[in-house]
Amino acid sequence: xxxxxxxxxxxxxxxxxxxxxxxxxxxxxxxxxxxxxxxxxxxxxxxxxxxxxxxxxxxxxxxxxxxxxxxxxxxxxxxxxxxxxxxxxxxxxxxxxxxxxxxxxxxxxxxxxxxxxxxxxxxxxxxxxxxxxxxxxxxxxxxxxxxxxxxxxxxxxxxxxxxxxxxxxxxxxxxxxxxxxxxxxxxxxxxxxxxxxxxxxxxxxxxxxxxxxxxxxxxxxxxxxxxxxxxxxxxxxxxxxxxxxxxxxxxxxxxxxxxxxxxxxxxxxxxxxxxxxxxxxxxxxxxxxxxxxxxxxxxxxxxxxxxxxxxxxxxxxxxxxxxxxxxxxxxxxxxxxxxxxxxxxxxxxxxxxxxxxxxxxxxxxxxxxxxxxxxxxxxxxxxxxxxxxxxxxxxxxxxxxxxxxxxxxxxxxxxxxxxxxxxxxxxxxxxxxxxxxxxxxxxxxxxxxxxxxxxxxxxxxxxxxxxxxxxxxxxxxxxxxxxxxxxxxxxxxxxxxxxxxxxxxxxxxxxxxxxxxxxxxxxxxxxxxxxxxxxxxxxxxxxxxxxxxxxxxxxxxx
Numbered sequence: 001x002x003x004x005x006x007x008x009x010x011x012x013x014x015x016x017x018x019x020x021x022x023x024x025x026x027x028x029x030x031x032x033x034x035x036x037x038x039x040x041x042x043x044x045x046x047x048x049x050x051x052x053x054x055x056x057x058x059x060x061x062x063x064x065x066x067x068x069x070x071x072x073x074x075x076x077x078x079x080x081x082x083x084x085x086x087x088x089x090x091x092x093x094x095x096x097x098x099x100x101x102x103x104x105x106x107x108x109x110x111x112x113x114x115x116x117x118x119x120x121x122x123x124x125x126x127x128x129x130x131x132x133x134x135x136x137x138x139x140x141x142x143x144x145x146x147x148x149x150x151x152x153x154x155x156x157x158x159x160x161x162x163x164x165x166x167x168x169x170x171x172x173x174x175x176x177x178x179x180x181x182x183x184x185x186x187x188x189x190x191x192x193x194x195x196x197x198x199x200x201x202x203x204x205x206x207x208x209x210x211x212x213x214x215x216x217x218x219x220x221x222x223x224x225x226x227x228x229x230x231x232x233x234x235x236x237x238x239x240x241x242x243x244x245x246x247x248x249x250x251x252x253x254x255x256x257x258x259x260x261x262x263x264x265x266x267x268x269x270x271x272x273x274x275x276x277x278x279x280x281x282x283x284x285x286x287x288x289x290x291x292x293x294x295x296x297x298x299x300x301x302x303x304x305x306x307x308x309x310x311x312x313x314x315x316x317x318x319x320x321x322x323x324x325x326x327x328x329x330x331x332x333x334x335x336x337x338x339x340x341x342x343x344x345x346x347x348x349x350x351x352x353x354x355x356x357x358x359x360x361x362x363x364x365x366x367x368x369x370x371x372x373x374x375x376x377x378x379x380x381x382x383x384x385x386x387x388x389x390x391x392x393x394x395x396x397x398x399x400x401x402x403x404x405x406x407x408x409x410x411x412x413x414x415x416x417x418x419x420x421x422x423x424x425x426x427x428x429x430x431x432x433x434x435x436x437x438x439x440x441x442x443x444x445x446x447x448x449x450x451x452x453x454x455x456x457x458x459x460x461x462x463x464x465x466x467x468x469x470x471x472x473x474x475x476x477x478x479x480x481x482x483x484x485x486x487x488x489x490x491x492x493x494x495x496x497x498x499x500x501x502x503x504x505x506x507x508x509x510x511x512x513x514x515x516x517x518x519x520x521x522x523x524x525x526x527x528x529x530x531x532x533x534x535x536x537x538x539x540x541x542x543x544x545x546x547x548x549x550x551x552x553x554x555x556x557x558x
């Protein structure tokens with residue numbers, strides 16, 4: 001069953017929500033539900049299972065949180081949770097937990113986020129005291145199940161949020177085990193930005209006659225510009241950093257995320273952009289949670305305007321004032337593009353999505369267009385003349401604002417004597433010139449070669465060719481980690497992927513070759529994230545057993 005987005009609901013009161021929730025929503029300034037909230041909340045209040053396709057920023061957290069809170073009984077609620085929300089990352093776990101706290105404050109709801117990187121002792125104490133809602137990453141939830149510290153026999157509702165992300169990170173086996181530990185008559189809710197076949201398979205196994213709703217972003221009215229303006233620029237690799245600076249100068253974003261592939265690329269680009277006069281901050285897997293929190297605080301407070309990040313580090317981040325998303329390279333898959341672009345154009349605000357692609361990546365742009373059913377116009381990189389024109393436009397706007405609002409009288413002592421000696425127009429031009437030069441505008445930039453996009457020819461197949469064998473040494477940019485558990489402990493590749501993804505935030509796509517021996521395993525991870533993975537897994541368990549994790553040492557580990 002698929003529902004449309006039409007509905008007669010005009011306000012939250014029309015949804016039949018209890019007074020405590022309406023009071024909390026009013027206090028937060030929420031006036032009317034979003035389309036997905038209008039569709040999902042009445043169905044979830046009827047205890048229906050639901051499968052929703054929804055982009056980030058459509059309001060889906062409130063769509064499942066409000067029905068869960070609606071059913072919270074007054075008085076003693078016992079110890080075990082009544083609801084379990086599974087999310088892919090620690091950042092999203094914190095955000096969803098905070099949303100439950102805000103909406104359920106008047107109800108005294110007890111919400112506990114459970115994720116890797118946080119002292120497990122604190123989580124154990126909270127679980128013993130009693131909780132109403134657990135928001136967890138699958139790996140840490142499975143760890144608590146193995147410890148018998150998390151009891152799910154009283155769970156009435158399970159929510160799988162960002163389900164496609166969780167499957168990408170290798171959590172499918174963990175999710176299956178967790179769902180089997182919950183009552184068969186529970187309500188199950190699944191939200192995903194995309195619905196690949198593996199999501200359909202998961203829903204078929206665990207949802208009972210689910211209602212389906214499909215929501216994209218709220219479409220712009222006919223004749224108006226779309227909420228997210230998308231574009232791409234074809235740029236040769238040696239000119240990408242300069243092209244990005246040029247595009248950012250023209251766009252002048254209030255707050256932007258620039259996605260890079262590697263930690264080294266993040267660090268190099270952050271240094272380049274800071275040298276260009278931007279306030280840029282780096283965010284990648286090699287940083288501690290405390291460092292990440294400081295970076296996000298600077299971005300949200302406006303101290304920084306650009307966040308240069310890897311996909312792994314930026315997962316689950318919700319930045320309300322974000323205006324631009326920039327792909328420094330063409331995303332590796334259409335799903336990745338969908339998740340990135342979903343961060344802008346939220347709550348009716350306009351947003352911009354920009355992709356810098358090398359000529360060989362033109363096919364990926366076409367693949368993204370087919371997958372999203374949206375055109376991504378390929379534009380020419382701004383020229384030096386374009387940049388100069390844009391800077392003069394910004395200067396003109398600043399002068400107009402100053403003329404309209406500022407008190408200029410105390411500058412007459414400078415202007416009036418000069419006006420008696422020089423032409424007023426010449427005087428104004430000299431003042432504009434000084435303002436332009438003092439703004440730090442670069443005037444001696446070289447032109448960036450323009451590239452006309454063309455489809456690459458398909459690669460010729462080599463007769464009798466075969467993929468090269470993976471040698472003993474790790475591929476460039478990868479490090480091999482040693483795990484002290486192997487086949488003898490029942491370890492499978494998905495167990496290692498799930499543990500790494502759950503504790504460190506890496507995705508399944510980031511993890512390379514896996515070799516499992518009887519007493520140990522070897523896993524390739526990006527070199528830039530190796531030390532972070534080792535630190536994140538310290539003290540954690542895999543299939544209920546504690547593992548030693550370190551870099552592989554030759555040849556003693558063989």
